[in-house]
Amino acid sequence: MAVYRLSTPISEEIVRKLQVNDKVYLSGTIVTARDAGHRRALRFHNEGRQLPINLDGLAVFHCGPLMRQENKSWRVVAAGPTTSSRMEPFEDQFIKLFKIRMIIGKGGMGKKAVNAMKKYGAVYGAFTGGAAVLAAKAIKRVKGVEWSDLGMPEAMWILEVEDFGPLTVAIDTHGNNLFEIIQTKVDKTKEQIYKKLGIK
Amino acid sequence: MVTGKTVENVAVKLIQLAVTELPQDVKEALHKAYNEETNKIGKAQLKAILDNVNLAEKTCAPMCQDTGVIIFHVKAGSKVDGLDNVETALRNAAVRATKEIPLRPNAVNPFTQKNTGNNTGRFIPYIHWEIVVGETLEITVMPKGGGSENVSALAMLSPNQGISGFKKFVIDTVIKAGAKPCPPTVLGVAVGGGAEIAMNLAKAALLKPLNQPNPNPELAKLEQELREAANSTGIGPMGLGGKTTVLAVKIDYAHRHPASYPVAVVVQCWAARRATARIYSDGTIEYLTHKVA
Numbered sequence: 001m002a003v004y005r006l007s008t009p010i011s012e013e014i015v016r017k018l019q020v021n022d023k024v025y026l027s028g029t030i031v032t033a034r035d036a037g038h039r040r041a042l043r044f045h046n047e048g049r050q051l052p053i054n055l056d057g058l059a060v061f062h063c064g065p066l067m068r069q070e071n072k073s074w075r076v077v078a079a080g081p082t083t084s085s086r087m088e089p090f091e092d093q094f095i096k097l098f099k100i101r102m103i104i105g106k107g108g109m110g111k112k113a114v115n116a117m118k119k120y121g122a123v124y125g126a127f128t129g130g131a132a133v134l135a136a137k138a139i140k141r142v143k144g145v146e147w148s149d150l151g152m153p154e155a156m157w158i159l160e161v162e163d164f165g166p167l168t169v170a171i172d173t174h175g176n177n178l179f180e181i182i183q184t185k186v187d188k189t190k191e192q193i194y195k196k197l198g199i200k
Numbered sequence: 201m202v203t204g205k206t207v208e209n210v211a212v213k214l215i216q217l218a219v220t221e222l223p224q225d226v227k228e229a230l231h232k233a234y235n236e237e238t239n240k241i242g243k244a245q246l247k248a249i250l251d252n253v254n255l256a257e258k259t260c261a262p263m264c265q266d267t268g269v270i271i272f273h274v275k276a277g278s279k280v281d282g283l284d285n286v287e288t289a290l291r292n293a294a295v296r297a298t299k300e301i302p303l304r305p306n307a308v309n310p311f312t313q314k315n316t317g318n319n320t321g322r323f324i325p326y327i328h329w330e331i332v333v334g335e336t337l338e339i340t341v342m343p344k345g346g347g348s349e350n351v352s353a354l355a356m357l358s359p360n361q362g363i364s365g366f367k368k369f370v371i372d373t374v375i376k377a378g379a380k381p382c383p384p385t386v387l388g389v390a391v392g393g394g395a396e397i398a399m400n401l402a403k404a405a406l407l408k409p410l411n412q413p414n415p416n417p418e419l420a421k422l423e424q425e426l427r428e429a430a431n432s433t434g435i436g437p438m439g440l441g442g443k444t445t446v447l448a449v450k451i452d453y454a455h456r457h458p459a460s461y462p463v464a465v466v467v468q469c470w471a472a473r474r475a476t477a478r479i480y481s482d483g484t485i486e487y488l489t490h491k492v493a
Contacts, residue, residue, distance in 0.1 A: 001240075021241070036313075066265040066304040077302060078256075078265035083347045083380050107347075107379040107439060128248035129347065129382035129438055130264040130471050133255045151315035152305055166248075168241060168440060179379055182441045186375055186433045193429050197367045 005163070009057025010101035012121040018169045020176040024125055025165035029143065029158065030059040030104065034082055036154040038090035040147055045097050052146040053158055055098040059125070062087055062105030064153025066132070067142070074142040076159070080132030081106040084124070092116035108170055108179030118175045125167030126178075138164040202337055202479055204285035204292075210477050210485055211293030214341045215270065216301050217490045218475035219262040222253055225409040226447075226472045233384055233437070233444035242442020246384075249437070249470055264471045267303040268343030270294050270325035273407065277334035280481070286337070290327060294319045306346075328404070335481040338488075340407060340474060348385060348469040351377035354399060357461040366391055366463050367426065373465045374430045374446065379439020382469035384447045386410065387430070390464045393454030398464035405450035406468045414451060423449040437470075447472070 001021045006014065008028030018024070031053060033041065044051055065079035084105030087094075091113040094100065101122050103109070106129035117123060127135060141160040148155045170178040222230075230253070234246040256263035272290050276283050295318045297303055307321035308314065319325065332338075353373045357365045370389055377385075390401035414420040426449045436442025447470070456462065476488040 064265060064304065066262060066267065066302065068302050078262045078267075078304075080265050082266070083350070085380060106382065126438065126440065128245050128252070130266075130345075130469060131248045131252040132265040133259065133261050133263060134248060134252045136261070137255070151308070151317070153315075166244065168244075170440070178441075179439060182435065182439060183378060185441075186378070186435055189433055190371075190375065193371055193432055194368065196432075197371065197425065197429055198364065199368045199371075200364050 008059060010059070011057065012101065015101045015121050015123055016173045018123050018172055019174070020169050020172050020178045022169040023166040024169060025163040026059060026102065026125070026167060027162050027164070028058070028160070030061045030161055030164070031055065032061045032063045032065060032157040032159070033087075034062060034064050034154050035086050036150045037147065037156050038087050038094055040150070041098070042090055042093055051098065052156065055100050057099065057101050059102035059104055060094070060100050061159070062103065065157055067152060067157070074145065076136045076139045076142060078132035079135045079139060080130050081127045083107045084109050088113055095120050095122050104167060108177065114171055114175060114177050117171055118173055121173055123169050123173060124171035126170040127165070127167055135164070138162060202280055202282040202285065204282075204289040206479060206483070207286050207289035207337070207339070208293045208296070210479060211272070211290050211339060211341065212297045212300065213492070214339060214475040214477055215293065215297040215303070215343065217487070217492070218341050218343050218473040219267050219301060219303065220260050221257045221490060222263070222472065223409070223474060223489045225411045227253065229410045229447040230384070230470060233447065237437070237442050237444060239436055239442035241440045242436040242444070245437035245440060246444070262301065262303065264345065265304055266345040266347065267306065268345045268473070269306055270319055271328070271342045271344055272325055273328045273330070273340040273342070273404070275330045275332050275338040277336045278331055279335045280337050287327060290325055291320050294325045337479045338476065339479070340476040342407060343473050345469050345471065348381035348467040351381045352466045354395060355463045356395065357463055359456070359459065359461045361461060365461065369463045370426055370465055371429055373467070374435070375433055377467060378435055381467045382471070383435055383439060384437055384444040384470050386447050386468040386472050387426070387449045388466040388468065389426070389449060390452045390454070391462065392456035393462060394457065394460065395462055397454050398462040399466065401452040401454060402464035402466040405452045406466060406472065407474050408450050410448040410472070419451045423451050
C-alpha cells in the first residue's frame with residue numbers, strides 16, 4: 001500500500017508501477033466527463049474533430065459537479081464522483097483514443113474498461129462517493145468549461161487540482177480489480193447468509 | 201392563514217438544512233460505523249465521509265454535488281387556511297434554493313434530455329399530500345440522490361415465496377448494488393399493497409429516524425436481522441470492503457392482494473438527507489430535524 005503524489009501529465013511508465021490498494025494524491029489538470037461527455041468526445045473523434053483539450057496523460061473525473069458563477073468566473077461548490085459503471089460502454093475507447101492515464105470515480109468499472117486499462121496503461125482511482133466538499137477543497141481553479149449545452153452536470157469541466165485524494169487505486173494496469181476481489185468474497189458469503197436467514 | 205411566502209421561505213430553509221447538514225441520528229450512525237470499522241480502506245472511506253459532513257456543515261455547502269430530486273411530504277391539517285398556496289410556494293422554493301444555496305439542476309426532460317436548470321419540471325418537485333386532523337402544516341423535504349435510486353428495485357413475488365422470498369430479494373438487491381449506491385446505505389423496504397404502494401411506502405420509510413426501532417416488535421426484529429445479514433456481506437463502505445454496508449433497514453407494509461406479494465427496496469446513500477418543519481396557525485415555525493438558531 002504505497003502512497004504516490006503524482007502530477008499530470010502522468011507517464012505510462014509511472015502509471016504501470018501503481019498497484020491496487022495504493023493511494024494517490026493527484027495534482028495538475030483533470031477533466032470531468034459523464035455519459036453525455038463521453039458520447040460527445042467519441043463522436044468528435046469519429047467525425048475527425050479535435051477535442052477542446054488534449055487529454056494525453058490527464059485524468060478523467062466521473063463527476064457532475066455543482067458549480068456557481070461569480071463575477072464571470074466559476075467556483076466549485078461540490079464535486080464528488082458519480083457512479084462509474086454508467087461510463088463502461090465508452091471507457092475502453094476513451095482510454096485507447098485519448099490516452100488518459102487515470103480515471104477517477106466511484107463504484108468501479110467492468111471487464112471492458114479493466115482490459116483497456118491493462119492494455120493501454122491507465123488506472124482507476126476511487127474517491128469516496130459523496131465526499132463532494134472534500135473534493136471541492138482540492139480543486140484550486142476552474143480552467144474552463146466546454147460543451148455547457150449538455151447542462152451543468154454533463155458539461156466538460158477543466159479543473160486544476162492540488163493533492164486531490166486520497167484516491168484508492170482500485171483497478172491497476174495488471175488486471176487487478178479491487179471491486180471484483182470484494183465482489184467475489186461477497187458472492188462466497190451468499191449461501192451462508194441465505195442459510196442464516198432461513199431462505200429456502 | 202398560511203401564506204405562500206411563509207411556506208416558500210420555510211421550504212427554502214428546509215432544503216438548505218437538508219443538503220448541508222445531516223440529522224443527528226444519521227451522523228450518530230456514521231460515527232458508530234467509523235468506530236466499529238476494522239477494515240483499513242473501509243475506515244478511510246468513513247473518515248472521508250465524516251470529514252466531508254463536518255466541512256459541509258461548517259461552510260454551509262451541500263455535502264454532495266448530487267443535491268437530488270426534490271421530494272416534499274406535506275401533512276396538511278384539515279383546518280389550515282391557505283393550502284391552495286402550498287404547491288406554487290414549494291415550486292418557487294425549489295427555484296430559489298437552486299440559485300441561493302445553490303443546488304445542482306437535476307430536472308431533465310426524459311424525451312428531449314433538456315435540463316430545465318432550476319429543479320422544477322413536470323411533477324418535479326414531487327409533492328406527497330396527507331390530510332391530517334388539526335391546524336398545523338408539516339413539511340418534510342427529502343432530496344433524493346440518483347446513484348442510490350438507480351439500484352432500488354421492485355419484485356412482484358409469488359405469495360408462495362412469502363417471507364423467505366422477501367428476505368432473499370432484499371439481500372440480493374444489496375449484493376447486486378455492491379458499491380454503486382455509496383454504502384453504507386439505508387434500506388427502505390416495504391411489502392404488500394401493490395407495485396406503487398410498496399414503492400411509496402419503502403421510500404417514505406427512509407424518513408424515519410435511524411435510531412428509532414420499528415414500533416412493531418416483529419418488524420423491529422426483521423429489520424435487525426436484515427441489517428446484520430447485509431453487513432455480513434463484507435461489501436463495506438463504498439464497496440471497498442468492511443463491516444458496515446447498511447446503516448439501518450426500515451420496514452413498512454400494506455395488506456396485499458391474495459395473488460400478489462410485491463416487495464419494494466428503495467436504497468438511500470449514506471447522505472440520508474431529510475428536514476422537517478411545522479408551521480403553526482399562529483405563524484410560529486418549529487424545525488423538527490435540525491437545530492435552527
